Amino acid sequence: MTGLATQLLAQGAEEEEGFHAPTIGEFFPAPILFEGTAFEFTRIHLVMVIMTLLASIFFIAAFRRPEVVPRGIQNLGELAVDFVRVQIIDEVIGAAGRRFLPYLTTLFWFIFALNIAGIIPGLNIAGTSVIALPLLLALMSWLMFNYEGIREQGVRAYLRGNLFPPGVPAPIYLLVTPIEFVSTFILRPVTLTIRLLANMLAGHLLLVLFFSATSYLLLDASGVLKIFSVASFAMGFVFTLFEILVAFLQAYIFALLTAVYIGGALAPEH
Amino acid sequence: MIGDRGSAANSPHMSGGESAVWAMIATLVSGPAVWGGIGYLLDRVTGASVLTPIGVVVGFVTAIYIVYVRYGRG
Numbered sequence: 001m002t003g004l005a006t007q008l009l010a011q012g013a014e015e016e017e018g019f020h021a022p023t024i025g026e027f028f029p030a031p032i033l034f035e036g037t038a039f040e041f042t043r044i045h046l047v048m049v050i051m052t053l054l055a056s057i058f059f060i061a062a063f064r065r066p067e068v069v070p071r072g073i074q075n076l077g078e079l080a081v082d083f084v085r086v087q088i089i090d091e092v093i094g095a096a097g098r099r100f101l102p103y104l105t106t107l108f109w110f111i112f113a114l115n116i117a118g119i120i121p122g123l124n125i126a127g128t129s130v131i132a133l134p135l136l137l138a139l140m141s142w143l144m145f146n147y148e149g150i151r152e153q154g155v156r157a158y159l160r161g162n163l164f165p166p167g168v169p170a171p172i173y174l175l176v177t178p179i180e181f182v183s184t185f186i187l188r189p190v191t192l193t194i195r196l197l198a199n200m201l202a203g204h205l206l207l208v209l210f211f212s213a214t215s216y217l218l219l220d221a222s223g224v225l226k227i228f229s230v231a232s233f234a235m236g237f238v239f240t241l242f243e244i245l246v247a248f249l250q251a252y253i254f255a256l257l258t259a260v261y262i263g264g265a266l267a268p269e270h
Numbered sequence: 271m272i273g274d275r276g277s278a279a280n281s282p283h284m285s286g287g288e289s290a291v292w293a294m295i296a297t298l299v300s301g302p303a304v305w306g307g308i309g310y311l312l313d314r315v316t317g318a319s320v321l322t323p324i325g326v327v328v329g330f331v332t333a334i335y336i337v338y339v340r341y342g343r344g
Binding site: 092165166167168172175176178180182183184186187188191257260263264 | 289292296297300303304305308328329332333336339340343
């Protein structure tokens with residue numbers, strides 16, 4: 001083992017380049033358009049635009065001329081909508097949640113489309129791996145559940161139900177209310193954002209690491225190390241499959257939690 | 271429970287319990303965070319160093335109390 005370590009160290013000393021692991025610079029590629037302005041358009045924005053177009057085209061094509069007995073692509077579209085309706089809305093909110101079907105369907109499939117871009121060859125980065133879209137979507141969900149809660153219960157009852165749990169002796173509210181405020185109104189959008197962002201960011205870094213390691217070990221490393229490129233490629237392969245699961249799961253969790261928050265706002269707790 | 275209006279969304283659904291778990295986790299995290307933060311700010315203002323851990327403990331105890339009040343009773 002020390003021989004291998006020595007060889008690796010010597011490797012780093014000889015070659016001027018060595019192995020460059022992926023850095024945070026992965027998420028700040030060179031701008032394509034509008035460089036230097038606030039509207040810099042990079043590869044990642046291009047991925048976002050492409051996946052948004054693809055998702056939109058799919059749903060438009062599926063429901064352009066809807067028929068009672070669906071044919072062709074409408075079947076897939078109905079599958080997409082039914083998944084959200086049955087697994088997310090009916091499970092969590094119930095019949096009262098039907099009017100959120102458009103928002104939650106869009107939310108789920110939009111996030112999924114952006115996430116899955118991380119493993120699509122050519123695109124190779126998730127549109128949700130930079131903070132803008134997770135933050136925006138979390139803010140929209142935040143606005144939505146607060147708006148629905150206020151609309152349903154009125155401002156005072158909504159705030160009172162959230163900030164002042166019943167059955168607490170009056171002076172203890174001094175301790176309790178700040179915690180309730182943070183956990184309901186601040187933590188929810190923050191965790192929605194970070195959960196989605198961190199998963200996609202970490203997944204991308206790992207995939208880049210494995211595949212760049214494969215390339216480095218195979219092409220640039222000397223003799224003995226080349227064999228390890230098989231291992232790193234296998235890891236990359238397994239991780240790509242895992243990333244497909246994560247892409248779906250993170251979209252599902254985002255939409256599910258949004259539905260949970262909306263449902264909780266509509267139906268006040270005891 | 272007395273005063274519980276009850277509605278479709280409060281029915282004994284599996285996900286009714288799930289949403290409670292997330293809310294519990296959020297409370298247990300934000301409790302120490304909020305009061306540890308307040309303790310830390312007070313530390314900065316007064317120059318003491320003991321208020322931050324006190325805040326964290328107070329926050330944690332309060333958070334457990336909140337979880338008990340909201341989800342444990344009845």
